[in-house]
Amino acid sequence: MTEYKTTHIVFFSPTHTSEKIARGIAEGIGMGRRIETDLTTDDGTTPIEIKDALTVVVVPVYGGRVPVVAIQRLNRLKGVNAPAILTVVYGNRDYEDALIELRDTMTGLGFSPLTAGAFIGEHSFSRPDLPIAEGRPDEADLQKAVLFGRKSLEKLQQSSPIKPLYVKGNHPYKPLMANEPAAPVCNENCYACGECIGVCPTHAIGFSAEKDRIVTDVNRCIKCCACVKVCPNGARIFETPFAKILHEKFNIRKEPELFF
Ligand SMILES: Cc1cc2nc3c(=O)[nH]c(=O)nc-3n(C[C@H](O)[C@H](O)[C@H](O)COP(=O)(O)O)c2cc1C
Ligand code: SF4
Ligand code: SF4
Structure with missing residues (x-):
């Protein structure tokens, strides 16, 4: 052995x-x-x-x-x-x-x-x-x-x-989730520090041509929320109806x- x-x-x-x-x-x-x-x-x-x-x-x-x-x-x-x-x-x-x-x-x-x-x-x-x-x-x-x-x-x-x-x-196996294109967006608190770019598993995030804002390719996004959680300024938001549903239905540990 x-x-x-x-x-x-x-x-x-x-x-x-x-x-x-x-x-x-x-x-x-x-x-x-x-x-x-x-x-x-x-x-x-x-x-x-x-x-x-x-x-x-x-x-x-x-x-x-x-x-x-x-x-x-x-x-x-x-x-x-x-x-x-x-x-x-x-x-x-x-x-x-x-x-x-x-x-x-x-x-x-x-x-x-x-x-x-x-x-x-x-x-x-x-x-x-x-x-x-x-x-x-x-x-x-x-x-x-x-x-x-x-x-x-x-x-x-x-x-x-x-x-x-x-x-x-x-x-x-259960069929794969339908892949509706969607992605987090940046709000007015984003100061284009670029920190979210490096954590994206699918390289969906980049700078705009002028380097003054962040752009996201929704077709590459897997909605993993790495960018949301890493943002030091709370400026990256993923709006999904599932957050409320999951919060209400799956709150027993x-x-x-x-x-x-
Ligand atoms: C697109 C997506 C689908 C998910 N589907 C499920 C799910 O079917 N069941 C569940 O309990 N959690 C689900 N989750 C939650 C993740 O499994 C959970 O947050 C996990 O801890 C994330 O792992 P990570 O921190 O290693 O990225 C989902 C998360 C994402 C982003
Ligand atoms: S980490 Fe936050 S503040 Fe920095 S570029 Fe991304 S969204 Fe903007
Ligand atoms: S949610 Fe995940 S895949 Fe989508 S842009 Fe953010 S880090 Fe990239």
Whole structure:
């Protein structure tokens, strides 16, 4: 049996909740060497081989599925002797078929699903007047992520070979969300500092020709709200009717679910 000495964490995380969970799990594994692959703004095409490493993959849930952009980026990975801890992070509504889709995708890329989890993160559309899972993952969630990492390592040490992993979800997957073009806009408080440009996963934001304002390509926007959350001036606004609906309907705290 391989004695793994490396943890490789991989995430796509526009508003950093998946990233926090990935780090929590890695802390629980506690292996000496840690490698990180952040695919959030990385649209490169160079293949990434992950060999002889316990791999942690964490992505958000969009419309009950793994975001299409995240799947495209994960497709660069190739696992060789790489057991994987697979996790989705959702905004307290539901994760539907995202976890099973992540499991199937990673299996197809050569990884061996070891354990899986669904954690809760502040909803991308959450705002101070309409909070949705605000502040999550919180301390209790992060402790669960650490414990999940520790238990996953214990499972790895006890199982050879790794058996197929059950996770919740259905085949065929739920259809992808309809992609209505829309994007956040800047209000009068925007002073064109450009900070939002660098965090956009799809490079949908840029300066105007005169460099005095910000322009957004609605057709490239995936509504991830990274730009909204990063703006130091509260000048980036995403108006969506879903914020109010989600705030009202999904205000009972959900807890992480784990699969071993
Ligand atoms: C376009 C879009 C669709 C989403 N769909 C869902 C969903 O179906 N269920 C849910 O509970 N949360 C949903 N969310 C919320 C995210 O899953 C949640 O905020 C997650 O923590 C974001 O991860 P990140 O911080 O790593 O970007 C959606 C967010 C966006 C932007
Ligand atoms: S980060 Fe905010 S203030 Fe800066 S350019 Fe973007 S919207 Fe404008
Ligand atoms: S412009 Fe759209 S895709 Fe880019 S960071 Fe903002 S919400 Fe995300």
